[in-house]
Amino acid sequence: MITLSGIRKSYPTRSGLHTVLAGIDLTICPGEKIGILGRNGAGKSTLIRILSGAERPDSGRIQRSMSLSWPLAFGGAFQGSLTGLDNLKFICRVYGVDYRDKIDYVQDFAELGKYFREPVKSYSSGMRSRLAFAISMAVEFDCFLIDEVISVGDARFHAKCQTELFEKRKDRAMVMVSHELHNIKEQCGRVCLLYQGKLLTFEDAGEAYDFYNQNC
Amino acid sequence: MIAVTDTPLARSLAIQMRVIHALLLREVITRYGRHGLGVLWIMLEPMLFTLGVAGLWYLAKLHTVSSIPIIAFAITGYSSVLMWRNAANRCSKAIEPNLALMYHRNVKVIDIFVSRVILEWVGATASLVVLSVLFAGIGAMQWPGDVWLIIVGWVLLGWFALALGLIVGALSERSETFERSWHVVTYLLFPLSGAMFMVHWLPKAAQEAVLWLPMVHGVEMLRHGYFGEVVPTYESPAYFVVANLVLSLLGLLLVQETARRVQPE
Numbered sequence: 001m002i003t004l005s006g007i008r009k010s011y012p013t014r015s016g017l018h019t020v021l022a023g024i025d026l027t028i029c030p031g032e033k034i035g036i037l038g039r040n041g042a043g044k045s046t047l048i049r050i051l052s053g054a055e056r057p058d059s060g061r062i063q064r065s066m067s068l069s070w071p072l073a074f075g076g077a078f079q080g081s082l083t084g085l086d087n088l089k090f091i092c093r094v095y096g097v098d099y100r101d102k103i104d105y106v107q108d109f110a111e112l113g114k115y116f117r118e119p120v121k122s123y124s125s126g127m128r129s130r131l132a133f134a135i136s137m138a139v140e141f142d143c144f145l146i147d148e149v150i151s152v153g154d155a156r157f158h159a160k161c162q163t164e165l166f167e168k169r170k171d172r173a174m175v176m177v178s179h180e181l182h183n184i185k186e187q188c189g190r191v192c193l194l195y196q197g198k199l200l201t202f203e204d205a206g207e208a209y210d211f212y213n214q215n216c
Numbered sequence: 217m218i219a220v221t222d223t224p225l226a227r228s229l230a231i232q233m234r235v236i237h238a239l240l241l242r243e244v245i246t247r248y249g250r251h252g253l254g255v256l257w258i259m260l261e262p263m264l265f266t267l268g269v270a271g272l273w274y275l276a277k278l279h280t281v282s283s284i285p286i287i288a289f290a291i292t293g294y295s296s297v298l299m300w301r302n303a304a305n306r307c308s309k310a311i312e313p314n315l316a317l318m319y320h321r322n323v324k325v326i327d328i329f330v331s332r333v334i335l336e337w338v339g340a341t342a343s344l345v346v347l348s349v350l351f352a353g354i355g356a357m358q359w360p361g362d363v364w365l366i367i368v369g370w371v372l373l374g375w376f377a378l379a380l381g382l383i384v385g386a387l388s389e390r391s392e393t394f395e396r397s398w399h400v401v402t403y404l405l406f407p408l409s410g411a412m413f414m415v416h417w418l419p420k421a422a423q424e425a426v427l428w429l430p431m432v433h434g435v436e437m438l439r440h441g442y443f444g445e446v447v448p449t450y451e452s453p454a455y456f457v458v459a460n461l462v463l464s465l466l467g468l469l470l471v472q473e474t475a476r477r478v479q480p481e
Contacts, residue, residue, distance in 0.1 A: 053321030054480045070319045078316075081246050093238030094320050096231075 002028040002051070002068060002143060002173075007060035009046055020046045021057070022197030028143060028173050030066060035184030036177045037212050038194030044177040047194065048147045051175065066142035066173070072133075072165075080121035084112055084131045087120060088138060095139045102138040109164070110134035111157070126154070133161055143173035181209055231322050239323070239331035247335075258335060259342035262302070266294045266347055284414065284439075284447060288357040291347050292438040293411035296373055299340040300409075300431055301402050303377035306332040307385030308395055311478060318480040325475040326382070326468075333381040337374050344370070361444035369437030372453065375460045376430055382467030386474040410435035415450040423450065430459035 007024040010017040020043040028034060038044045048071050049055040050062070078087050088106050092099035107116045110130040115123060123131070144165070166187055178184050184191060191208040193200040195215065202208035223231075248257045270290035307329045317323045351357045360366055388395040406412075410432035415423050426432050427450060436451035 049319075049480060052319060054319045055478075056476055068321070070321070079242065079246055081249070082242065086242070086245055090238050090242050091320075093241070094235055094322060096234055 001065050003063045005061050007050060007057045009057050019197055024199045026199060031171055031173055033174045033188045035188030035191045036194055039179055042194045044194055045147060048145055048177055052145055069141040069144045071145045071147040072136050078120045081119055083119055084116045088135050091135050097139050106134040106138050137164055146176040148178055235322050235327045236331045239327055240334060243331055243335055258339040262298045262339050262343035263347060266291055266343060269294045285357050287351050288442050292442055293435060295340055295344040296435045297406055297409055297411045299373050300377040300380050303333045303336040303381040304384040306336060307381035308388040308398060310385050311389050315480050318478060325478055326471050329381050329385045333378045360442045362441040366438055366441035369434050372456050373434035379460055379463035379467045382471050386470035389474050414447050416447050430456055
């Protein structure tokens with residue numbers, strides 16, 4: 001289970017403090033799929049970063065008693081001069097996984113061929129995101145964080161990612177953050193809305209969509 | 217801290233070792249690549265520096281000034297400077313290029329600094345050992361008199377380098393002004409750090425002033441170990457240890473404060 005209580009976060013700006021999260025409470029149970037809706041700038045990414053532990057809240061508590069992924073399919077941590085394989089090794093070492101067991105899987109899934117052993121800076125953007133997704137799947141977590149929709153590669157590869165994540169790992173918990181309704185509708189049992197620094201929870205997903213359409 | 221962790225200390229340490237190990241290997245490849253001499257540059261870079269300086273001082277006939285053997289004088293002096301200066305410089309602004317890694321919860325600001333300092337330790341130590349063995353082997357300098365004293369002095373210098381790295385790394389993230397003025401400070405500290413003089417050569421007042429600088433004690437210890445009693449040395453290991461403790465504490469506090477403000481891109 002993951003519990004957030006009273007999470008507050010503000011950032012300094014030239015015209016004083018800008019409050020992004022004004023007291024967020026959230027509990028994520030094993031296997032639960034939670035969708036968080038919010039406009040651009042509503043604080044979705046801040047919330048994801050705080051959940052993942054990449055950033056610390058100003059106040060509030062986070063308790064994590066299940067393992068939590070980094071924001072999924074996130075390719076930003078790639079070092080251009082390293083090869084795809086080097087990047088896989090690095091991630092595996094950080095998470096304490098034996099990379100030798102994962103090489104074949106990642107190489108096959110990412111469809112990089114010989115480029116798997118070439119520097120990432122020589123990759124096309126499609127190749128980069130395929131590698132990022134494949135590496136994300138190399139480490140297993142109880143709960144996956146998904147920032148915006150995963151639009152990786154072409155339609156065929158996209159379908160492959162959907163299968164890998166939403167079918168093969170349907171027993172895991174997921175927190176999906178998006179400004180688009182339909183992505184969340186498809187996958188999430190519970191929908192929350194990030195609105196004016198607060199997280200609004202709705203009994204019924206339909207209500208959340210109505211509120212979102214009217215107010216956001 | 218705000219985030220509640222129930223992770224026992226031993227497990228936290230194991231995770232930190234794992235992360236530092238991963239960062240180290242990554243750093244080696246990004247810095248030195250796989251081509252040519254590759255990872256050997258860790259050692260070659262400080263070695264070439266030290267050799268250059270030793271050659272220069274030899275040509276400048278500094279060895280006629282004192283009874284001190286100039287090669288060993290240059291090796292001990294310059295290796296110590298390289299250790300703390302490179303460690304600090306590599307930590308300066310080290311977070312920014314690694315910001316994206318902060319998305320991985322277990323990668324902490326301090327791990328980035330520590331992994332960079334470890335690389336400098338390895339390089340400086342390898343360079344010191346290889347050059348000493350080389351020159352002593354061909355008879356250009358005497359074999360060191362007291363290896364234990366050298367080891368203790370070197371370890372204390374390494375500790376100093378780490379503490380300085382943490383301080384400079386954290387402050388450079390915080391303030392542009394600090395980052396820029398740090399270069400000036402290192403430049404000025406170099407001639408004061410004991411690399412180019414023995415404390416004994418200085419007038420009394422200058423001795424007292426210069427002995428406030430922690431690294432001077434390290435260099436004096438090294439030279440005491442290398443030269444024995446040829447020239448009196450003025451090190452106080454106790455002072456060096458206390459100074460290192462204070463600097464480490466300061467460094468850790470600054471790093472903790474920086475970690476709280478770091479924001480992954």
